[in-house]
Amino acid sequence: MFLKKTISSMFVLGILALGFFNMSSAFGMAEPVDIIEKDAKYQSEDITVHIGQTIRLINKDPFLHQSQIRKVNEHGIEYPVVVGVIEPEGVTVEVSLEEVGPYKLRCRVHDGMVLNIQVVQ
Numbered sequence: 210m211f212l213k214k215t216i217s218s219m220f221v222l223g224i225l226a227l228g229f230f231n232m233s234s235a236f237g238m239a240e241p242v243d244i245i246e247k248d249a250k251y252q253s254e255d256i257t258v259h260i261g262q263t264i265r266l267i268n269k270d271p272f273l274h275q276s277q278i279r280k281v282n283e284h285g286i287e288y289p290v291v292v293g294v295i296e297p298e299g300v301t302v303e304v305s306l307e308e309v310g311p312y313k314l315r316c317r318v319h320d321g322m323v324l325n326i327q328v329v330q
């Protein structure tokens with residue numbers, strides 16, 4: 210009985226810690242999220258950011274990328290909200306998004322250079 214009680218107490222503590230962590234990331238101003246562009250790919254897993262959080266596109270290729278960010282509507286149709294960010298070799302560009310929802314980051318120069326972005330409150 211004692212063991213069972215200890216385990217459930219630990220479980221509750223775990224939930225509280227998780228809640229606190231989430232709150233601190235929502236209210237403390239979130240750190241920028243870096244997306245490295247290398248070998249004509251975004252070198253990152255799909256990302257989740259908050260409204261207004263800075264996304265840094267860092268071009269580490271010896272050639273130009275041109276990123277476009279498209280919002281994806283409920284029918285899966287994409288429409289550009291950030292039209293085309295020119296990123297020459299070695300340049301870092303900062304963008305942020307002001308509406309929640311799913312987005313696609315796509316390079317207009319390189320087919321298949323794509324990343325999903327989820328924007329949350």
Ligand SMILES: [Cu+2]
Pocket residue numbers: 249273274275316317318319322
């Ligand atoms: Cu590219």
